[in-house]
Amino acid sequence: MKKKFFANLVFIFNLLLFNIFLISSSVINVCELCNFTKIQDAINSAGPSDIINLSKGVYNEKILVNKTLIIKSEFENNLVKIKCYNENFCLNIKSDNVVIDSVTIESNKSSGVYIEGNNNIIRNTIITSLNEELDEFGIYMNNSFNNVLSGNEIFNWNYGIYNNLGKNDKISDNYFYKNSHAIFNYRNENTKILNNTVKNNSYGVSFLDFINPKTKSSDVYKNIIEKNYNGVLINGTSFINISSNKIYNNNYGIKIEKNFYFLNANDSLIFYNDISNNQIGIISNGSYGVINFNNITNYYNLINQNSLYIDAKYNWWGNCNPEQKITGNVLFDPILGACVMDTNANKNCIFPHDTIDLYANVISQVCIEKVLFEVKIDNNLTNYTAVPLNSEFGNYKITLNSDDLIPGKNHFWSVFAYDCYGNLNKSNLKSFYVNRETVLSVDKQDPDGLNGWYITEPLFRLQNSDAKIIFYKWDNSKELIYTNPFNLTDIPNKPSKSAGILKLKFWSSNECGNESEKTKTFKIDLSDPVIKDVEPENGTTLNKKRPLIYAYIDDVYAENSGIDESSIVLKINGDEVNKKIYEIVKSDLIVRYYPEEDLREGLNNVTIFAKDKAGRSSELTWYFYINSSNIINLNVYSPENKTYDTRIIKINLTSDEKVSRIEILNEGKPNSKWRLLCSNCDEFGNSKKKNILLNEGKNKLIIKATDFYGNEKSVELEFFIDSVKPIIHSTKPFKNSFFNGSDFYIKYTEDNLRKITLFFGNENLTKNITNENCSSGKKQECSFELETEELKDFDGKKIYYWFRLEDPVREIDSKKSEVIIDLKKPQIEVTNPLNDSIYSKNEKIQLTINVTEKSNLEFLDSLISEKWKLLCANCDHYNKAIKFSRGDHHLLIKATDKAGNYDTEEISFKII
Numbered sequence: 001m002k003k004k005f006f007a008n009l010v011f012i013f014n015l016l017l018f019n020i021f022l023i024s025s026s027v028i029n030v031c032e033l034c035n036f037t038k039i040q041d042a043i044n045s046a047g048p049s050d051i052i053n054l055s056k057g058v059y060n061e062k063i064l065v066n067k068t069l070i071i072k073s074e075f076e077n078n079l080v081k082i083k084c085y086n087e088n089f090c091l092n093i094k095s096d097n098v099v100i101d102s103v104t105i106e107s108n109k110s111s112g113v114y115i116e117g118n119n120n121i122i123r124n125t126i127i128t129s130l131n132e133e134l135d136e137f138g139i140y141m142n143n144s145f146n147n148v149l150s151g152n153e154i155f156n157w158n159y160g161i162y163n164n165l166g167k168n169d170k171i172s173d174n175y176f177y178k179n180s181h182a183i184f185n186y187r188n189e190n191t192k193i194l195n196n197t198v199k200n201n202s203y204g205v206s207f208l209d210f211i212n213p214k215t216k217s218s219d220v221y222k223n224i225i226e227k228n229y230n231g232v233l234i235n236g237t238s239f240i241n242i243s244s245n246k247i248y249n250n251n252y253g254i255k256i257e258k259n260f261y262f263l264n265a266n267d268s269l270i271f272y273n274d275i276s277n278n279q280i281g282i283i284s285n286g287s288y289g290v291i292n293f294n295n296i297t298n299y300y301n302l303i304n305q306n307s308l309y310i311d312a313k314y315n316w317w318g319n320c321n322p323e324q325k326i327t328g329n330v331l332f333d334p335i336l337g338a339c340v341m342d343t344n345a346n347k348n349c350i351f352p353h354d355t356i357d358l359y360a361n362v363i364s365q366v367c368i369e370k371v372l373f374e375v376k377i378d379n380n381l382t383n384y385t386a387v388p389l390n391s392e393f394g395n396y397k398i399t400l401n402s403d404d405l406i407p408g409k410n411h412f413w414s415v416f417a418y419d420c421y422g423n424l425n426k427s428n429l430k431s432f433y434v435n436r437e438t439v440l441s442v443d444k445q446d447p448d449g450l451n452g453w454y455i456t457e458p459l460f461r462l463q464n465s466d467a468k469i470i471f472y473k474w475d476n477s478k479e480l481i482y483t484n485p486f487n488l489t490d491i492p493n494k495p496s497k498s499a500g501i502l503k504l505k506f507w508s509s510n511e512c513g514n515e516s517e518k519t520k521t522f523k524i525d526l527s528d529p530v531i532k533d534v535e536p537e538n539g540t541t542l543n544k545k546r547p548l549i550y551a552y553i554d555d556v557y558a559e560n561s562g563i564d565e566s567s568i569v570l571k572i573n574g575d576e577v578n579k580k581i582y583e584i585v586k587s588d589l590i591v592r593y594y595p596e597e598d599l600r601e602g603l604n605n606v607t608i609f610a611k612d613k614a615g616r617s618s619e620l621t622w623y624f625y626i627n628s629s630n631i632i633n634l635n636v637y638s639p640e641n642k643t644y645d646t647r648i649i650k651i652n653l654t655s656d657e658k659v660s661r662i663e664i665l666n667e668g669k670p671n672s673k674w675r676l677l678c679s680n681c682d683e684f685g686n687s688k689k690k691n692i693l694l695n696e697g698k699n700k701l702i703i704k705a706t707d708f709y710g711n712e713k714s715v716e717l718e719f720f721i722d723s724v725k726p727i728i729h730s731t732k733p734f735k736n737s738f739f740n741g742s743d744f745y746i747k748y749t750e751d752n753l754r755k756i757t758l759f760f761g762n763e764n765l766t767k768n769i770t771n772e773n774c775s776s777g778k779k780q781e782c783s784f785e786l787e788t789e790e791l792k793d794f795d796g797k798k799i800y801y802w803f804r805l806e807d808p809v810r811e812i813d814s815k816k817s818e819v820i821i822d823l824k825k826p827q828i829e830v831t832n833p834l835n836d837s838i839y840s841k842n843e844k845i846q847l848t849i850n851v852t853e854k855s856n857l858e859f860l861d862s863l864i865s866e867k868w869k870l871l872c873a874n875c876d877h878y879n880k881a882i883k884f885s886r887g888d889h890h891l892l893i894k895a896t897d898k899a900g901n902y903d904t905e906e907i908s909f910k911i912i
Contacts, residue, residue, distance in 0.1 A: 025049040025050050025051050025070070026046075026047065026050045026051070027050070027051045027052075027053055028042045028045065028046050028050055028051065028052045028053065029053045029055065030042045030052060030053070030054050030055060030059075031054075031055035031057070032055075032057070034055070038059070038061055039052065039054065039059050039061060039063050039071070039082070040061055040062075040063055040064065043063065043064070043065060043066075043067065043069065043071075046067060046069055047067075048067055048068045048069075049068050049069070049070075050067075050069055050070075051069070051070045051072070052069055052070065052071045052072070053072060053074055054071065054072065054073050054074060054080040054103065055074050055080070056073070056074065056075060056079035056080055057079075057080065057081070058081045058083055059080070059081065059082050059083070060083050060084070060085075061082070061084065062084050062087045062089070062090060062091075062092075063082065063090065063091045063092070064092045064094065065091070065092065065093045065094065065095055065098050066094045066095050067095050067098075068095055068096060068097040068098060069095075069098055069099070070098075070099040070101065071098070071099065071100050071101070071103070072099070072100070072101035072102055072103070073101065073102040073103050075102070076102050076124065077102075078102055078103060078104045078124070078125070078126050080102070080103045080104065081103070081104045081105075081106055082103055082104070082105050082106070083105075083106045083107070083108075084106075084107050084108075084110045085107070085108045085109060085110060086108070086109045086110060087107070087110040087111075088110065088111060088114070089110065089111045089112065089113065089114040089137075089140070090105050090106075090107045090110055090111070090112055090113070091105060091112065091113045091114070092113075092114045092116070093113065093114065093115045093116065093117055093120055094116045094117055095117045096117040096118045096119050096120065097117075097118075097119045097120065098117060098120045098121070099120070099121045099122075099123070100113075100120075100121070100122045100123070100125055101121075101123050101124055101125070102123075102124040102125065103125050103126075104125070104126040104127075104128075105125065105126070105127045105128070106128055106129075106130055107128075107129050107130065107131075107135055108129070108130040108131050108135070109131055109135060110129075110135060111135055111136050111137040111138075111140060112127045112128075112129070112135075112137060112138045112139055112154075112157070113127060113137075113138070113139045113140070114137070114140050114142070115139065115140065115141045115142070115144045115147060116142055116143070116144060117144060118144055118145045118146050118147070119145070119146045119147065120144070120147045120148075121147070121148045121149075121150070122139065122147075122148075122149050122150075122152060123148070123149075123150045123151045123152065124150075124151045124152065125151075125152045125153075126152070126153045126154075127139060127152060127153070127154045127157075128153075128154070128155050128156050128157075129156040129157050130156075131156075134156060134157060134158045134179075134180060135156075135157060135158065136157070136158050136159065137157060137158070137159050137162050138154040138155075138157040138159065138160045138161060138179070139154070139160070139161045139162070140159070140162045140164070141161070141162070141163045141164065141166050141169065142164050142165070143164065143165040143166070144166055144169070145166065145167040145168050145169070146167070146168045146169065147166070147169045147170070148169075148170045148172075149161065149169070149170070149171045149172070149174060150170070150171075150172045150173050150174065151172075151173045151174065152174045152175070153174070153175045154174060154175070154176050154179070154182075155175075155176065155177045155178045155179060156178050156179065157179045157180070157181075158179070158180045158181065159179070159180065159181045159184045160176045160179040160181065160182045160183060160184075160201070161176075161182070161183045161184065162181070162184045162186070163183070163184065163185045163186065163188050163191060164186045164187070164188070165186070165187050165188060166185070166188040166189075166191060167188060167189045167190060167191075168189070168190045168191075169188070169190075169191050169192070170191075170192045170194070171183060171191065171192065171193045171194070171196065172192070172193075172194040172195050172196065173194070173195045173196065174196045174197075175196070175197045175199075176196065176197070176198045176199070176201060176204075177197075177198075177199045177200045177201060178200055178201065179201045179202070180201065180202045180203065181201070181202065181203045181206055182198045182201040182203065182204050182205065182228070183196070183198065183204070183205045183206065184203070184206045184208070185205075185206065185207045185208070185218065185237075186208050186209070187208075187209050188218065189217055189218070190217045190218060191218040191219070192218070192219050192221070193205060193218070193219065193220045193221070193223060194219070194221050194222055194223070195221075195222050195223065196223045196224070197223070197224045198223060198224065198225045198226075198228065198231075199224070199225075199226050199227050199228070200227050200228065201228045201229075202228065202229045202230070203228065203229065203230045203233055204225045204228040204230060204231045204232060204233075204250070205220055205223070205225065205231070205232045205233070206230070206232075206233040206234075206235070207233065207234050207235065207237040207240055208233075208235040208236065208237065209235070209236045209237045217239045217241075218239070218240050218241070219241045219243070220232060220240070220241070220242045220243070220245060221241075221243055221244055221245070222243075222244045222245060223245045223246070224245070224246045225245060225246065225247045225248075225250065226246070226247070226248050226249045226250065227249045227250065228250045228251075229250065229251045229252065230250065230251065230252045230255050231247045231250035231252060231253045231254060231255075231278065232245075232247065232253070232254045232255070233252075233254075233255050233257075234254070234255070234256045234257070234268055234287075235257050235258075236257075236258060236286075238266045238267045238268065239267050239268065240268040240269075241268070241269045241271075242254065242268065242269070242270045242271070242273060243269070243270070243271040243272050243273065244271075244272045244273065245273045245274070246273070246274045247273055247274065247275045247276075247278065248274065248275070248276045248277045248278060249277050249278065250278045250279070251278065251279045251280070252278065252279070252280050252283055253275045253278035253280065253281045253282055253298065254270065254275065254281070254282045254283075255282075255283050255284075256268065256282070256283070256284040256285070256286060256287040256289070257284070257285050257286055258285060258286035266287060266288055266289060267288075267289055268287060268289035268290075269289060269290050270282070270289065270290070270291040270292075270294060271290075271291075271292055271293050271294065272293050272294065273294045273295070274294070274295045275294055275295065275296045275297075275298065276295060276296070276297040276298060276318075277297070277298060278298040278299070279298065279299050279300065280298060280299065280300045280303060281296045281297075281298035281300065281301045281302055282296065282301070282302045282303070283300075283302075283303040283305070284302075284303070284304050284305065284306060284310060285304075285305035285306050286306055287306065287308070287310065288306075288308045288309070288310065288311075289310070289311075290311045291310060291311065291312040291315060292311070292312070292313060292314045292315065293314050293315065293336065293421060294315045294316070295315070295316045295318075295421075295423055296315050296316065296317055296318070297316070297317065297318030298318075298325070299325070300325055300327070301317050301318070301322065301325040301326055302325070302326045302327070302328075302330055302332075303326075303327045303328060304327065304328030304329050304330050305328060306328070306329070307329065308329065309329040309330065309331050310328075310329065310330050310331065311331050312326075312330050312331060312332045313331055313332060313333065313334060313335075314334060314335070314336055314366065315332065315335060315336055316335065316336040316337045316419070316421065316423035317332070317335060317337070319337075319339075319425065320335070320337060320339035320341075320425060322335055333365070334365035334366060335365055335366075336365075336366055336419050336421055336423050337364060337366075337417075337419050337423045337425050338362050338363070338364040338367075338368045338369070338371070338417035338418055338419045338423070338425055339362065339363050339364065339417065339425055340360055340361070340362055340415045340417050340425050340426065340427040341361040341362070341363060342360070342361050342394075342427075343358070343359065343360045343361075343394070343414070343415050343427045343428070343430055344358075344359050344394065344430075345357065345358050345359065345430070345432055346359070347432065347512070348432055348433065348512070349432055349433040349434070349435060349511075349512040350402050350432065350433075350434055350435065350512070351402065351435045351437075351508075351512065351513070351514075351515040351516060352402050352403070352407060352434075352435065352436070352437035352515065352516070353401075353402060353403060353437075353516050354401075354402050354516065355399050355400060355401050355402065356399070356400050356402070356432060357397055357398070357399050358373055358375075358397065358398050358399075358400065358413060359391065359394030359396065359397050360373070360386065360394050360395075360396045360397075360415040360417070360427065361394045361395055361396075362394075362395060362396050362415070362417045364417075364419055366419055366420065366421075367419055367420040368417065368418070368419060368420075369418040369419055369420045369421075369422070370385060370386075370417075370418050371385070371386040371388075371396040371415060371416070371417050371418070372384065372385060372386065372415070372416040372417075372418075373386055373398045373413060373414075373415055373416075374413060374414050374415075374416060375400065375411055375412075375413045376411060376412045376413070377404070377405055377406060377411060378406045378409075383416075384398045384400075385398075386398050386415075396415075402434055405434045406434060407434050407435065407436045407437055408434070408435070408436045408465075408466065409433070409434060410431045410432070410433050411431060411432055411433070411434060412429050412430070412431045413429070413430055413431065413432075414426055414427045414428065414429050414430065415427040433512075435464075435466040435467075435508075435510065435512055435515065436464055436465060436466040436467075437464070437515070437518075438462055438463070438464040438467060438470060438506055438507060438508045438515060438518065439462070439463045439464065440460065440461070440462055440504070440506060440518070440520055441460075441461045441463070442458045442459070442460055442461075443458060443459040443460075443461075443485075444456075444458050447523070449525065449561075449614040449615045449616075450613060450614055450615040451523075451561065451613050451614065452523055453523045453524065453525050453561050453613065453614035453615070454522065454523065454524045454525070454614075455524075455525055455526065455614050455615060455616060456526070457487050457488055457499075457524070457526065458487065458488075458522070458524070459485050459486070459487055460485060460486055460487070460504065461485045462482045462506055464508045464515075466508070466510060467508030467509065467510055467515075468508075468509055468510040468511070469481060469482075469508065469509045469510075470482040470506065470507075470508045470509075471506065471507055471508070471509065472486075472504060472505065472506040472507075473504075473505050473506075474490060474491045474492055474502055474503070474504060474505075475491075475492055475502060475503050475505075476492075477490070477491075477492040482506070488502075488524070493557070493559075498526075498527070498556070498557040498560075499522075499524035499525070499526055499557075500523075500524065500525070500557050500559025500560050501521060501522070501523050501524075501559045502521070502522050502524060503519050503520070503521050503522075504519070504520050504521075504522060505517050505518070505519050506518055506520075523561065523614070525560045525561040525612060525613075525614035525616060527555075527556045527557060527560060527616065528556075528612075528616045528617065528618045529553055529554065529555055529556070529563055529610045529611070529612050529616065529617070529618045530553070530554040530556055530618065531551050531552075531553050531554075531608050531610060531618055531619075531620040532551070532552050532554060533550070533551065533552040534550065534551045534606070534620070534622050535547075535548055535549070535550035535551075535710075536548075536549075536624040536710060537622075537624070538622040538623060538624065539623060539624065539625075540624050540625070541624070541625040541626070541627050542624060542625070542626050542627070542710045542711065543626070543627050543628050543631075543707065543710075543711045544626070544628070544710045544711040544712070545595075545598035545599050545601075545626055545628055546594055546595045546596075546597075546598060546599065547594075547595075547599070547624075547626075547710040548592065548593070548594055548710065549570070549572065549581075549591070549592075549593040549594070549595070549606055550590070550591060550592050550593075551590070551591040551606075551608050551620070552588065552589075552590055552591075553568070553582075553588060553589045553590070553591065553608070553610045553618075554588050555587045555588050555612055559587075560587060560612065560614070561587070561612045561613035561614035561616075562586075562587035562588075562612060562613050563584075563587065563588060563589040563610055563611075563612055563613070564610075564611050564612060564613045565582055565584060565589055567609070567610060567611035567617070568581065568582050568589065568591065568608070568609070568610055569607075569608070569609040569610075570591060570593060570606070570607075570608055571606070571607040571608075572595065572599070572604065572605075572606055573599070573600070573604055573605055574605075574607075577593060581593040589610070591608055599626055600626065601626050601627070601628065602625060602626065603623060603624075603625055604623065604624055604625070604626060605621055605622070605623045606621065606622055606623075606624075607619065607620070607621040608620055631711070631713075632655060632656075632657075632659060632705050632707055632711060632712070632713035633655065633656040633657075633713070634653065634654075634655050634662075634703070634705045634713045634714075634715055635653060635654045635655070636652075636653045636703055636715045636717065637652040637653065637654075637686075638650045638651055638652040638653075638685070639651065639701065639717055639719055640717075640719065641717060641718055641719050642719055642720075643719065643720045643721070643722065643808045643809055644719060644720070644721045644722075644723075644809070645721075645722060645723055645809040645810065646721070646723050647693055647694055647695070647696065647721055647723050648691050648692075648693055649691065649692050649693075649694050649721075650685065650689065650690070650691055651664075651677075651684065651685045651690050651691065651692050652684075652685040652686050652690070653683065653684050653685065653686065653703060653715075654682060654683040654686050655681075655682045655683065655705055656682070657682060658680060658681060658682045659680075659681065659682065659705045659706060659707045659708070660679065660680065660706050660707055660708045661676060661677075661678070661679040661680075661681075661705075661706050662676075662677045662678050662679075662681060662684055662703065662704070662705045662706075663675060663676055663677060663703070663704050663706070664677055664692070664701060664702070664703050664704075665701070665702045665704070666694065666695070666699060666700070666701055667700040667701070667702060668695060668697070668698055668699045668700045669695055669699075674704075677703075694721055695721065696721055696722070696723060696724065696751075697720065697721060697722075697751075697752075698718070698719075698720055699717075699718070699719055699720070699721060700716070700717070700718050701716070701717045701718075702714055702715070702716050702717075703715045703717070720808060722751075722752045722807050722808050722809050724751065725810065725812060726748060726749065726750035726753070726805040726807055726810075726812045727748060727749040727750070728746065728747075728748050728803065728805065728812065728814045729747040729748060729749065729779065730746070730747045731744075731745065731746050731747075731802075731803060731814050731815075731817060732744070732745040732746075733745075733817070733819050734817070734819075735817045735818060735819070736818060736819065736820070737819055737820070737898070738819070738820050738822045738897070738898035738899035738900075739819040739820065739821060739822070739899055739900070740788075740791075740821070740822055740823055740899040740900050740901050741785075741786035741787075741788070741790070741791045741821070741823075742785055742786075742900055743783055743784075743785060744758050744760075744783065744784040744785075744786065744801065744803075745781065745782070745783045745784075746781070746782055746783075746803045746814065747779060747780070747781050748779075748780055748782070748805060749777070749778045749779055749780070750776060750777075750780075750805060750807055751776050751777060751778075752776060752807045752808055753774060753775070753776040753780075753805065753806075753807060754772070754806045754807055754808060755770055755771065755772040755774070755806050756770070756771050756774045756782055756803055756804065756805055756806075757769070757770045757771075757803070757804040757806075758770075758771075758784045758801065758802075758803055759801060759802050759803075759804065760786075760794075760799055760800070760801040761794070761799055761800065762794070762797065762798065762799050762800065765793060765794075767790065769784055769786070769790075771784060788823055791821055791823060792823065794821040795821055795822070795823040795824070796820075796821065796822065796824075797820070797821055798818055798819070798820050798821075799818070799819060799820075799821055800816045800817065800818055801816070801817055801819065802814045802815065802816045802817070820899075821899075822897065822898070822899035822901060823899075823901070824853075824901060825897075825901040825902065825903045826851050826852050826853045826855045826895045826896075826897050826901065826902065826903050827851065827852040827903055828849060828850075828851055828893060828894075828895050828903045828904070828905045829849070829850040829851075830847075830848070830849050830893060830905050830907055831848045831849075831850070832846050832847065832848040833845050833846070833847070833907060833909050834907075834909075835907055835908055835909070836908055836909065836910075837909040837910075838909065838910045838911075838912060839884075839909060839910070839911050839912070840911070840912065841886045841911050841912060843911075844881035844882060844883045845881065845882055845883070845884055845909070846879070846880070846881045847859075847871070847878060847879070847880055847881070847882055848878070848879045849871070849877070849878040849879075849893060850876065850877055851875070851876045851877070851895045851903075852876070853876060853897055854874050854875060854876050854897070855874070855875070855876070855895035855896055855897045855902075856870065856872075856873050856874065856875075856895070856896045857870070857871040857872050857873075857875055857878050857893070857894075857895050858870045858871055858893075858894055858896075859871060859891050859892060859893045859894070860891070860892040860894075861884075861889055861890070861891055862890045862891075862892055863887070863888055863889060863890050864885070864889065868894070884911050885911065886911045886912065887910070887911060888908070888910050889908065889909055889910070889911065890906065890907075890908045891906065891907045891908070891909075892904055892905075892906055893905045893906075893907065
């Protein structure tokens with residue numbers, strides 16, 4: 001390792017030194033009109049590190065380079081040709097640090113380049129033999145170190161490159177073809193063979209050591225080695241690293257053999273190569289190296305002719321049974337690859353709008369990168385990434401929807417499994433069938449009515465060439481077997497003219513199972529609208545000149561198309577009514593119209609035309625008479641326009657003569673409707689008591705009588721109902737308490753409060769105060785605050801008080817409570833501290849306070865706090881020392897008696 005590092009360091013140093021030479025070098029041109037027309041003359045004249053610049057042309061000469069020079073073409077496309085005939089070598093490099101760049105060397109019965117020096121570079125150069133029998137060497141490096149051969153094209157040689165006893169050489173990015181030996185290494189060390197293309201040679205890359213294993217530590221990396229007899233040959237050498245190469249279509253991919261003296265080629269590492277499509281991938285009769293992480297897929301993958309075992313674990317052999325193409329003592333387990341053990345589907349065939357699950361069992365001794373299912377759909381191959389799972393059918397699965405597939409065809413599929421190294425294993429081909437969909441056709445391609453409705457009976461056909469049986473049914477009726485085209489004979493709501501909106505369900509059946517139901521909805525209307533229930537009735541006589549014109553337009557069957565409201569035409573005595581006259585009731589329609597002018601006395605006629613949404617229509621004309629001489633006389637005795645304390649109200653009314661009906665409407669009730677009291681009658685509640693239940697609060701009733709001609713008489717009534725008594729929840733002041741009259745309080749519930757009156761006094765004198773501004777509602781509160789003047793007659797005495805609540809129909813009193821009236825304020829005398837006194841900060845202040853009656857005594861230090869502090873409760877004297885903070889203090893001292901009367905004193909002092 002240290003030797004290799006030192007060699008690389010020397011090589012880099014030489015390159016840096018070479019670049020320094022370039023800075024101080026001279027340029028010598030060689031051309032027909034230049035000072036030098038021969039390359040050798042220019043070399044002989046040049047100094048060390050000079051640049052010899054060659055113009056395009058052919059130079060027929062043998063060249064010896066014995067100085068550090070750069071010899072290059074003026075152009076980069078190899079327009080300079082150096083040709084020689086019957087010479088040992090066309091170009092002999094004896095010196096170090098020589099660069100040959102972008103020339104073409106052609107020889108005939110000669111060898112190309114002979115390198116004896118070190119640290120030389122040959123790049124972008126074409127080196128070829130014109131001899132059909134192949135001249136010996138394209139490049140011969142003899143005991144030469146640290147050379148770089150890069151970007152060259154070398155062909156038609158016995159040896160493209162012969163590296164004899166070399167060390168630390170780099171051969172990269174070259175193209176070798178039509179050589180007997182492309183790259184031949186004999187007893188060299190640390191040779192780097194990188195990124196070359198080695199094609200159509202007898203031997204590609206060879207390492208030989210006929211004496212003892214000196215050739216070692218060489219790398220063959222990222223080369224393309226194809227269509228050779230031997231791709232890589234290792235003969236008696238050791239420590240050859242072959243990695244990341246593409247070695248394919250050779251007779252022998254890699255051949256490892258003993259040398260002339262039967263010495264083994266040992267300790268070679270063969271890693272990460274693609275060794276495929278060779279007749280024999282690897283053959284060995286003398287090796288105990290390591291062969292790992294390769295793709296080895298050939299006619300014969302590995303043949304070991306030695307008794308020693310070869311370590312060939314962790315390779316991909318093209319299939320999961322590597323022993324079939326391995327011969328000899330080979331340790332191949334575990335193998336790379338993701339192995340498709342078997343594949344299956346949950347169905348052999350599917351119906352439209354169905355799914356199919358495809359499964360694969362995939363195993364690996366290393367790792368599984370991905371599993372793809374390839375499905376052929378309409379001659380296109382589509383890949384689906386599988387989902388891993390744990391199932392009895394397999395451990396990878398995809399689900400296909402038939403909507404993405406082609407009906408009436410077999411679909412072929414297989415599974416591709418990749419391990420983490422990109423190795424692929426493919427399953428055998430399988431298939432499944434996608435059934436055709438059952439197709440429904442109708443003899444009328446488009447509905448013959450309006451808005452998608454059929455108005456004549458259609459004929460239906462069902463077709464499916466993949467079906468064994470085709471079924472159909474109407475809505476949720478029983479299923480039928482299709483044999484011939486059918487009509488509406490079997491619909492559930494017979495007769496057929498009542499068809500309406502129908503759902504036809506159909507499906508097929510065969511060996512695959514049952515197709516999913518398909519549903520097609522048809523709108524079929526075979527009936528004309530019916531105009532009925534007309535008012536006034538045909539041939540009747542009315543005494544009202546503006547009677548209700550009414551008709552019910554029935555679409556007959558509930559699921560027919562419905563009446564087209566825009567089609568309605570109403571004519572009275574031949575004149576069309578131009579305004580909205582209808583109400584929609586589901587799919588039907590009501591015509592309702594009151595004439596805006598009086599109709600004529602005598603005979604009148606009405607005509608209504610209507611069309612349904614399917615395009616069917618009807619028209620009806622009828623007649624009636626008007627005689628306006630009769631008028632209804634309606635008398636209502638109860639209810640009256642007053643306030644009631646009950647919701648059950650007596651009703652009593654009469655008519656001078658019998659009428660068709662008497663109805664009542666409560667307009668004060670939301671969503672109220674006319675209610676029939678009696679029909680063919682002349683009274684209600686007069687001969688026999690009748691009651692009606694009405695709403696709390698304001699009620700507005702309309703009582704209407706209609707005679708047999710349609711004439712009407714109405715009476716309107718308004719009255720108020722308050723059936724709920726007031727509730728008193730609580731009152732204050734409390735019983736037997738002292739009170740100064742500051743807050744008489746009541747809590748109550750009453751929705752229709754008129755007023756509240758407070759009564760107070762004794763057996764000698766009683767007073768009262770009324771408040772008409774108290775609120776109505778639930779759990780309301782109201783207070784009365786009395787002046788001293790109103791209570792002075794009762795000072796020091798017991799009184800009774802109570803509240804009276806009044807609503808529109810009643811009065812309710814609260815319980816009487818006894819309290820003691822006390823209007824006298826307590827008097828405070830503060831003897832200490834003195835006002836405007838000054839005290840020391842360490843001194844407690846003595847508070848001495850006297851009160852004329854027992855009270856709650858408290859103080860507020862207004863400059864310090866807004867919070868009152870209690871000194872004593874129910875006391876008439878206080879004498880204690882209290883400590884105050886430094887600064888000004890202003891004390892408010894308050895005494896409050898049991899009745900709420902109070903007195904205050906103010907004291908100011910300062911603490912220093």
